[in-house]
Amino acid sequence: MSARIKTIIAEARLDSGGGYDNSSGGGSSPASPWATESDGSSSADEFCPQDLSEFRHHASPLSSVRGDDFDRDYIRHVSVASLRALDDIDIHKHQQRMLLLLPDFAAPANTAARAEALSHWLSGFDVGWVLDMDAPGSSGGDESAFPRRELGRRVSAWAQALGTMERVFRLRHHEELTPAPAAALGELAVASAGAMLKLVNAVAALGSSPSKLLAALDLYAPLSETYPALARLFSLGPSHPVPAAAEAALAELVDAARRSGRDLWAFIRSNYPWQMPQGGEVHPCVGFWMGYFRCMLRSRVALHFVLGNEDGESPATGATEGSHRLVAELISCLEAVLEENATALAFPGLRQVFMLNNTHAITGRAVGSDLQRFLPSEWLRVREERMEDHIKGYMDASWAPVLSRLDCGGRAKQPARRRSPLSAFYAAFEGECSAQRCWKVPSPALRGVLRKTVSEYVVPAYRRYLEDNPEVEAGPGRTVEELEQQLSELFEG
Structure with missing residues (x-):
């Protein structure tokens, strides 16, 4: 029997694409906590005309050049050497768009023009919605206004946009700029970074939930790495409003993630509707939670802080050990809840079939996936023995x-x-x-x-x-x- 169980586990791993969800909801709700959706962005070359005048026709600039000391020729100048060094056509597109918007960030400041230019700039990265997050009736802080898929989509778009912005700012900053364009570039960077913090604050304000924990983990690395890099790039001291706000937002995010992390066991027991499948098949919660555990491990260093390792222990060691323990404990919690709810099934044999199906599904999703590296060496053997016991229990009962x-x-x-x-x-x-x-x-x-x-x-x-x-x-x-x-x-x- 043991050899047969090992064989079907191996077949399940192959059928499910390396252990991830497939037939039982792996690519769709509820099995995937974050669902990747198209961001609706334009094709790669839609805003990549051959010269700046054609770009002006597509982009419809918001205002004319202002400021006596602003280098007007800078708007028309695109560094050929820089563009040849860029193989990312999106970076090219964002750089050209930035050339048109920089004048609105030059001195003397025009508040209305800057606000319109900032909205245009952020919308080009598909994150223009951050500007509305603290407006009355917006989604900020309201968990019901952030469905799981929408929250995941926003976090993904936010992280991608922030990384792209940082690259655009860095490439332009490294060029030979006259003082006025350099100052305008810094103002645009500060305004962008400040606006992007609104999503972080909104996530931190959400009530504890599985979706909030994933969002916090995915926001942690971009926030903790990109904001200090921008501060160094533009010589923003710790007392500057944006670095100070980013530091405060990071602390709130870590605290929020810890609270949600401590609630994970309760979420497993209560977050999913426990209506039992009367045919004994795999419960939908298995696909959801096993996919969720994999999503958690995308941000292992951030997970270190969720585990509460605040004693100065290196994330490289503490996070690894803690993640091993956390993954095994969470899967055990899921298995215990399945066992408890199996009693709702009418026949003893059916309860054994239900547990066999679900143990097999959990094992198939773990073995060969990222999760397996975070499970004890004897984990698979224990599940194989459980499946054998469930088959024996089914035979005895039926x-x-x-x-x-x-x-x-x-x-x-x-x-x-x-x-x-x-x-x-x-x-x-x-x-x-x-x-x-x-x-x-x-x-x-x-x-x-x-x-x-x-x-x-x-x-x-x-x-x-x-x-x-x-x-x-x-x-x-x-x-x-x-x-x-x-x-x-x-x-x-």
Whole structure:
């Protein structure tokens, strides 16, 4: 049996693309906590005209050049050397757009023009919505206004936009700029960084939830790395409003992530509707939570802080050890909740099938995926043994009573019955087959193992009974082959 279990685990790993969700909701809700959606951006070359005048036609500049000391020729000048060094056409697009917007950030300041230019600039990165996050009726702080998919999409767009902005600012800053364009570039960078903090503050203000934890983890690295880099690039001291605000936002984000991290066990028990599948198939929560655990591990260093390692221990060691422990404990919690809720199923055999299906699904999603590196060496062996135990428990609950009607199979003999042993056997056999045709084992390999196990247990005993009792004739449709055929139709759902 152990060899068969290992084989079906290996097949499940191949079928599910390296252990990740596939047939049971791996790429769609609810199995994927973050769902990647198109950001609706333009094609790569839509705003990449051959010269600046054509770009002006597409971009519709918001204002003309202002400021006597601003280098007007700078707007028309694009460094050919720099553009040749860039192989990212999006960077080229953003640089050209920045050339048109920089005049609005030159001295003397025009507040309205700057606000319009900043909105145009951020919208080019698909993050113009950050400007509205603290407006009345916006999503900031309101968890109901942030569905899981939408929150994930915004966090992903935010992180990508911030990284691209930092690269654009760095490339332009390294050029030979006159004082006015350099100052305008710094003002644009400060305004952009300040506006981007609104999402961080909104996430930190959300109530504790699984989605909030993932969002906080995904925001942590860009926030902790990019903002200090921008501060160094533009010589912004710690007392400058933007670095100070970023430091405060980071502290709030870490605190919020820790609170959600401590609530994970409660989330597993209560966050998903525990309506049991009556066919014993894989519960949808398995795909959701196993995908969620993988998403958590995308940000392992950030996860170090969620674990509360505040004693100065290196994230490289503390986070790894803590993540190993955390992943194993969370999966164990999920398994315990499945076991508890299995009692709601009507039949003991069905409960075993349910646990077999779900243990198999959990194992298939872990083995060969990122999760496996964070699980103890004996983890897989323990699950293999559990699956064997579930199969044995299923056989004892469902088929041992059927064979007991024949007073064979190595079971204790039952009291004498008025009906013949064969009639009692047929009735029990039909009852089990009728019920178990409605039970579902989604994995073809696992379904085949169960069918073969049942057949190898029931059919030889029935054949032996007929051979030992030649005076008894099998009923119509009750040949050995016909019983085998009936058993081959189990678990189709």
